[in-house]
Amino acid sequence: xxxxxxxxxxxxxxxxxxxxxxxxxxxxxxxxxxxxxxxxxxxxxxxxxxxxxxxxxxxxxxxxxxxxxxxxxxxxxxxxxxxxxxxxxxxxxxxxxxxxxxxxxxxxxxxxxxxxxxxxxxxxxxxxxxxxxxxxxxxxxxxxxxxxxxxxxxxxxxxxxxxxxxxxxxxxxxxxxxxxxxxxxxxxxxxxxxxx
Numbered sequence: 310x311x312x313x314x315x316x317x318x319x320x321x322x323x324x325x326x327x328x329x330x331x332x333x334x335x336x337x338x339x340x341x342x343x344x345x346x347x348x349x350x351x352x353x354x355x356x357x358x359x360x361x362x363x364x365x366x367x368x369x370x371x372x373x374x375x376x377x378x379x380x381x382x383x384x385x386x387x388x389x390x391x392x393x394x395x396x397x398x399x400x401x402x403x404x405x406x407x408x409x410x411x412x413x414x415x416x417x418x419x420x421x422x423x424x425x426x427x428x429x430x431x432x433x434x435x436x437x438x439x440x441x442x443x444x445x446x447x448x449x450x451x452x453x454x455x456x457x458x459x460x461x462x463x464x465x466x467x468x469x470x471x472x473x474x475x476x477x478x479x480x481x482x483x484x485x486x487x488x489x490x491x492x493x494x495x496x497x498x499x500x501x502x503x504x505x
Contacts, residue, residue: 314439314478317355329439329478334469336445337482345482346370346378346443352480353413353441354382360410364437366428368447372417375443379413411438424449425467432475442468444482 315328322328329335337348346369356363367375383405384391384398391398414435425448432440442448445468450460465481472479 312438314356314361315359316352318352329480331476331478332473333478334465334472335478335480336465337480338485339482340485345484346375347382349441349443349480349482350375350378350382353439354379356439357409357411357413361438362436363411363413363439363441364432364435365413365415365441365443366423366431367415367417367443368420368423369443370417372415375415375417379415383409420447421449425451425464425471428468429471429475432471432477438477440472440477440479442479442481444484446483 313326313328313330315322316325325335337345339345339348349365353363353365365375370378380391384401414437416431428442428448445464446461448464451463451467452460454460454463461483465483468479468481
């Protein structure tokens with residue numbers, strides 16, 4: 310039976326048979342500044358609380374910025390609020406240490422610097438149970454193509470292949486196109502790219 314790791318979003322888990330499974334690629338799609346990273350961090354936080362060894366790769370934000378977002382996800386308040394109450398933060402941290410059963414390995418790569426083969430090598434070395442990549446389309450493309458959409462397709466297909474070879478679920482994000490900003494609240498396939 311395939312291990313499935315729940316997202317913590319009940320309605321989504323119901324739709325994907327209880328969570329993302331080994332060898333599967335999950336993609337969070339949204340317009341710019343609409344919570345792609347926040348969603349990935351929320352799912353990663355849930356995996357950590359459930360005891361999973363979690364590998365989070367950031368290509369856009371700094372490692373520090375992502376760490377602050379993890380703090381906010383775990384403590385339910387922003388970083389500035391946490392800083393104002395050091396004593397209560399310390400107590401909450403002790404409580405959280407008892408709750409978190411998983412381990413987080415967080416790495417930062419400059420945009421367009423990480424290749425698919427380097428990511429696979431990292432995964433094989435660390436042996437995580439779940440991987441989060443923020444996000445695929447700003448990785449280094451395996452081939453120079455005439456059109457960017459084909460490079461993005463190569464990257465997503467490569468990620469799906471890595472998930473299958475390493476037998477782990479991989480979550481990533483993809484930025485919806487500009488018309489999605491003007492549309493309704495639901496982003497459809499037509500908002501992803503020409504290359505579905």
